[in-house]
Amino acid sequence: MIETSQDGRVLTIEISRPEQLNALNAQVLREIQDTVEGTRHDTSVGCIVIRGSGERAFSAGADLDEIRGLPVEDAQAFIHAGQRTMSAIADSVVPVIAEVDGYALGGGFELMLACHLVVASSRSRFGLPEARIGCIPGFGGTQRLAMSVGKPAALLLMLGGERIDADRAWQIGLLSVPPLAPADAATEARRLAELIAAGSRRGTANILDAARPAFAAAALDHEAALAAISIASRDGQEGIISFAERRAPVFEREES
Template sequence: MGTLTMVADHGRVRVVSLAREPQLNAMCTELIDELKAAISAAERDDRIGCIVLRGTGHRAFCAGADLGEILGADHEQARLFINKGHALMDAVSNANLPVIAAVDGWALGGGMELALACHLIIGSTRARFGLPEAKIGCMPGFGGTQRIFDLTSKSFAMRMLLVGEPVHADEAYLHGLLAFEPIAPEDFHARVLEVATAIANGSKTGQERILRAARLAVHPAALEYEAALAAAAISSADGQEGISAFNEKRTPNFHRSSHD
């Protein structure tokens, strides 16, 4: 498909792999564009009935946004990056084919938001989920502040958003983030393909109607508001301090005022 994605068809199932394994499949602009194009191509292919998104390697589904790309970003640059991410998440969420996130390893920040945008999340026993943006003075900007409430309770969602600590697959399943109990790594990809094949062999028109009805729960105005706040957070003094501190492996020195 491209230099940062790999595509393989298994019958009526299209598996799209994020292929930045050395970077834990972190999302840069090029990868975001390639993933969006892959979703669009699958939708246009009448042979395909289900899409699976996965990460290459066993360490991460996706470790989030590529912080190197937003380090030093001003508000306009941050908003352009956020808009790119939102366009991808909307393409996934609004796809006319069911999209499964196959999470084996870390799904952090934008990586967890990518999983949340999918219609089903299936995790291995070594899957880990987290929205750590608050720890670096930022906030989820790819729809995470909205879509997480569709899957879990308010208290657990706010814990994920405010505390920022990752949770193991078992806890993610307990709180409704996973569609199935966590699967052993040696059985994981076969089981994902089994589920995807069962979906792909169903009625394509019937499933498209289900997807169209389900997406009415997402509020575009709320997503737009999130994007504006996330761009402001990235370009703020605290946001840039947090990103720098993360890259430098030190504790960030945040302002203690709400005024930036």
């Protein structure tokens, strides 16, 4: 589900599900987590690059086929697996760069948020569409997005569920460098990775530790519980099914 390669001190993780727009299922999440955590004691790695296979998506989000029909307990287990992967990236002692080309949506957007640097092509598109299908971001997005771009912009992205282009992503602070042509974005991600990897591994680890935002574990637990309830709810399942069927969802309307 993922492919890894190491060139010098740069380790590349490629999500290899192009036909599914590199959707994140339990196996992909586990493999990414294991690979990132495996670099903690591997001093041959000085930087990690995460990218998606193909030209259409970094990752279009959680694999909806995997969460369709899940009860609350199973949905929460899936959400916690995603949170563990994102926390492994965010807490990595080795800097992680997201190389985004194409869609970074939902869980894929949250994967990007967990990375320390983001380089994106000009054709990339970003968004958290969960609200449009009766769900919420559950892989740490409700916490990390506001820390990245501030509360007003974060809530607009989460509540509206609209996609933004790469120029807008740069304007609100989601990207580390301005958007580039696809080939140039890949070159820049590699250049930055080699630049970082050439430095002191202990020094970069200390910088990451000092700069790492702190938020209570309870906040992630609360997010996971609400995400699981949303997935298992009637509206959540209707949203997931309607998305697969390419139709507008019909949500329940509570009487006031």
